[in-house]
Amino acid sequence: MTPDLDALQVHHFDALENRYAEVLTAQGYDRLLIYSGRPTRHFGDDQDASFCSYGHFQHWTGQSQLTHSWLLVQPGRRPVCYLHAPDDFWHLPAQLPDEAWTARLEVVVGRYDEAPPIATGGRLAVIGDVSAATSAALGAELNPATLLTALDEGRVRKSDYEIACLSEANRRSVLGHSAARNAFLAGGSELDIHLSYLQASRQREGELPYDNIVGIGCHAAVLHYQHYDTQAPRKRYSLLVDAGHRYRGYCADITRTWPGAEADPLFADLIAGMHEIKQRLVSEVAPGVAFVELHERMHRLLGELLAKSELVRGSSDTAIESGITRAFCPHGLGHLLGIQVHDVAGRTAHDGSPLPPPADHPALRLTRELEAGMAVTIEPGLYVIPMLLEPLKSGPTARHLNWPMIERLAPHGGIRIEDNVIVTADAGRNLTVDIE
Template identity: 55%
Template structure:
């Protein structure tokens, strides 16, 4: 009854957003585990992601905890009349704050970290999408995605009874980070720490949230 093939990434594979081609041998050192999986119930889909740090990864563990706190704040933004794009933009400011607090980025205010495109290298996808009889349910984009959120799948103002995912991520994807590390933004990046963490792959935390008449219900957290 799975609505899509589960994404299960160990270590650096957690940084591949739709990792499907699995290794046959386990890594010598488990540093991270990302599971993105769902189930179909009465014709409707769920889509949930959790990331777990390895037992000897204090820096990565701190990032996981920081991203979960951000994710919960973003879930609390879900309410009728809220522009979903605003949630996405708030996610980038939160990612910028987390990058600064962890020492991955320094010397820039959070707004500049976003404006210079640094957060998009660590968080390249949208904050989420519609959820229904399809995992990426239809009619989410009556207007094109804005320039600062080209991969956002939902550009609507939220209304009661809509169901959305809220799924911020923070990844160490070499092809996205190398242009920054070789460009003028390199002066603000902690290359040594990035090198230390890149084999952890990345983090994504995703809940399924239904918009109510006065706010929202986090269906995922209710089941924990």
């Protein structure tokens, strides 16, 4: 059944007004001005870098491309959106979408290269990429840390509207992944695969929530591989695609890995094993689960797979205690997901106190206990990364590794399987359907 997004959005807007009123009142602020942000111009050039509006601005509006716009929030009063849309024959002026939230605002259209001329009086905070000079001219406090911490916490648990948006972002992203797989099997290059993804998911490159990762063969071992070869490789061992979609401001973040025509049969078996690990971890998502413990559970399951496949000689315990699993998977199990792909407050407690990652797992982006309403990624990985594995050859760990088998797998790069999961009242609900 298709959700009524307008009705859900109205409830979301109600909750935002209430939340902000509580936070502002508790911290003694009368008003808050949120800046969407401005594009950054390349040095010595007249072209701008890709732009994405500030997360807290998007939390209200869902608009990721609105530049130079402002939102004034005052408890008990209608929010005011200062929409930057000057008369212009070079560019199409900005417009607000036909969505339910726009009826809840007072919209003032104009040119806002600088802050809008708002009335003085009361204690004002301004948040976003705002200069100290601008905040001083407004008589405002700039990006107060305690206020930002409280507003970040308000984005941790998603409303029904936000979950519906995340679900739709997943649906559209899956269409792109399916097209990417087909382009790979048809003999396409990394660029061909990337373009197929964009076309099927109906996105411009500048609207992506993050740069697509499209790695064929050994490129799949570069965790944030940032290039697209224009020529197809002579041998097609594997494809890893980490790509998403942004819908009304909310991001999907999905990864899949497929074997190619020249893939070693072991690699296909490892992909199947990683899918099973991902499924088992998703099944363990629930309120009250410590994500650090779930991350450590991933390493135990990975150790079992390495031992079963004979990449490691010995037990799962051997693979974990010797640091082998960390060499095969140096990243965290997942992160919070929402308006930002790596959403805010993943390493802070309710009260804003820091929750740093364990020393053995410094890349882990989510260290909190799971709560109902959180959206998280679950993304176990297994990679042949020479700079991490080579040092193991000269130590006591060397005897535990099957080096000839590792060499066979090296041209395949690696495997990452990533789904997006909502923490419900008693379990996890997977938003990412299987990709054919």
